Amino acid sequence: MAGIAQLNLPSGEDATRARIIARNQLARRATSDPFWMKAIVLTLSLGFLFVFFVLPLALVFQEAFRKGWEAYLKVFDDRATTHSIWLTLQVALIAVPLNTVFGLAAAWCVAHFRFRGKQLLSVLIELPLWVSPVVAGLIYVLLFGRQGLLGPWLFEKDIKIIFALPGIVLSTVFVTFPFVARVVTPQLQALGRAEEEAALTLGANGWSTFWRVTVPKIKWSLIYGIILCNARAMGEFGAVSVVSGHIRNQTNTMPLHIEVLYNEYQFVPAFAVASLLALLALLTLVIKSATTWFADRALRNAAL
Amino acid sequence: MSIKIDHISKDFGKTNVLKNISLQVETGELVALLGPSGSGKTTLLRIIAGLEFPNEGEGAITFHGSEVTFQSAYARKAGFVFQHYALFNHMTVADNIAFGLKVMPRRSRPSSARQKQIVQELLEKIQLPEYGRRFPTQLSGGQRQRVALARALAVNPQVLLLDEPFGALDAKVRKELRRWLREFHDSIKLTTLFVTHDQDEAFELADRVVILGDGEIQQIGKPDELRDKPVNEFVADFIEVE
């Protein structure tokens, strides 16, 4: 008897399993694509991503190391190159904190309050994303340049904004203006305001609520927003190109320096500097994946 | 501490959520706000906590004789337990409970040793003495509920407000927690208001029940009075249907 039972049990399990599999397949068939369709869709989309994304990235590094490690490292001995890196870091160091503070303030009022003109405010915050970078540079030239609105006055006072660091910083701030706000605001909206209200009923004032409750709860989105803002700030080309005047050792940021080198057919140095920015972009994408995962987990926990 | 609500109304845009509400809650009382969804009961509770403000120029709220109508929530310090608890997910259970102590002004803030002591006492009171180092997401619904309660009590509130305290729990835990809350209230004698849509819960727990419907108070009374003498059809229907 025991033998029979032992023989029967597995086959019974198998039958059940087979039935479950069959039912799952049936259920899946209604909402999943046939194999040939999957094959076509995947081939096309992966092929597209390979040609448009992987190849250009691979090419940057291939060209940078075309003449080996030593030639690559030698690029960074050049004074103009190191100056451009230093200038880019300076610009990002000023622009990113400014836009972070702004992003937090904007997120706080847009996510937590209802007020007249909120729609308009949201559109205005997004606006710099859709303005051509060249126009972004142009408006500062028209405001601060020699022929501009404030130009004569600035000239009299001997204040240089255009073709100098302040102009580069301003146009970078403009171009990267919405990034922290547009990453943080939706997350804050999705998480709701119950935790802030709880902090208030426990006697916390506005600042403690902000620092102890709001910032920790949106920290992953905030980190991503800052990283993205930083990548854009370091990589901005069009706007900066219009206001900088391309003065070597003075107003050439890394992207502008890349352009100069490339146009002088100095391909290894051009791609070597470009490889640094490409690495920064890759790092940004890695951090994005990680922070999005954490931010989604925070959302799921909040929904518990 | 006693709470007096005097002719309070509340509009959200064009909708009239609360109409001319007056209510007096005595010190140490346990009062239920009972009503169907949309009756305005949660709004009333939030107005008492300072999480919403009533319409300007109509009526007043007084806590023990002093007016608090437009006082901010953090100055009012009513202990509030949220429907979904609103625990701080990035803090441990102990840090959640200690939060209200940590944000006190330096002068009145207890020392960190004293804070730890208060937290431990509260953890024992809610029967979770070993859970201080855990995070809220590692707790069950009933445990979170009790942590939220401990957090509200840590700052010694003069009044305890609970929004649907058992709403998100399953039936068995609900029953246990209900009994526990009644005993707990009897032991600390804190003025308590809670919102519910479940009449069994209201009748079993509360000293007095306030029935809200369409933004108005329909009837206030002891559970027996309401059952025996409903004043209008709304109350009769509502008690009947449940």
Next chain:
Amino acid sequence: MPRTRHVLPGFRLSLGYTITYLSIIVLAPFAALAWKSSKGGVEIFTSTLTDKRVLASLELSFTTSFYAALVCGFFGVLTAWALERYSFPGRRILDAMVDLPFALPTAVAGIALCTLYAPNGWLGKILSPGGLKNLYVSWVETPNQWLVNLLEPIGFKAAYSSTGITIALIFIGFPFVVRTVQPIIQGLSLEVEEAAACLGANRWQTFWRVIFPTILPGTLAGMTLAFGRAVGEYGSVVFISGNMPFKTEIAPLLIVSRLEQYNYNGAAALGFILLVISFLILLFSNLLQAWNNKRTAR
């Protein structure tokens, strides 16, 4: 108006700061642009809009952006679908990859694409006339003469042409379509597809009659965003375009060359026109989004 009271603190502070900062960084410079372009009077606009070089550059910007948006729409929907519905190794990496154009500086993309599609570049070599033939001849030991003759004339100039501009704009616009369509596909209810299947629709009919109409408004909105971004794009285009006036000179580049010639009024007028165009595109995209919200609301 009665003063509204807010329960959470910091409303005035945060809104005040937001508006002040916005005014300094964004609104004041825009006012300067409006002031400068109005200074030239109506004439500067009429002369700008009748200038053949301006018209050629605008036409080029619009057509290349349009084709780029079309390509982005097609591949964007496919990619969004693959990322949301299929599981395959490396899916997460690809998902992250889609944002590359947001993170990669345009100048880096510009020189990389230019080198890639230049006549002696990895892809330019194959795409240029006779390129396929050379590839075939170098791979096969005894080439078939008939096939060689057939392949000989195939090919086109990729870099330094409007094709090159379109390629750069596809790169820039792609994530806008994917990131607009992806959440919509994620939000599609499987039950609706099952219901269609139960009613006897095959997979193709389900896609064409149920799924496609649902994702159409979102796809168009994403394509509009890609288009809008493309019209103003500069960094990734200037290297690959060749910048020949009347042929491969895009509108933003014309602004730059006008500035370099100290023609500030002319630059301001063209900048103002571009700005108005981006406003209109943004408005159109918002309308499409509203249509999409109506479609996907549950």
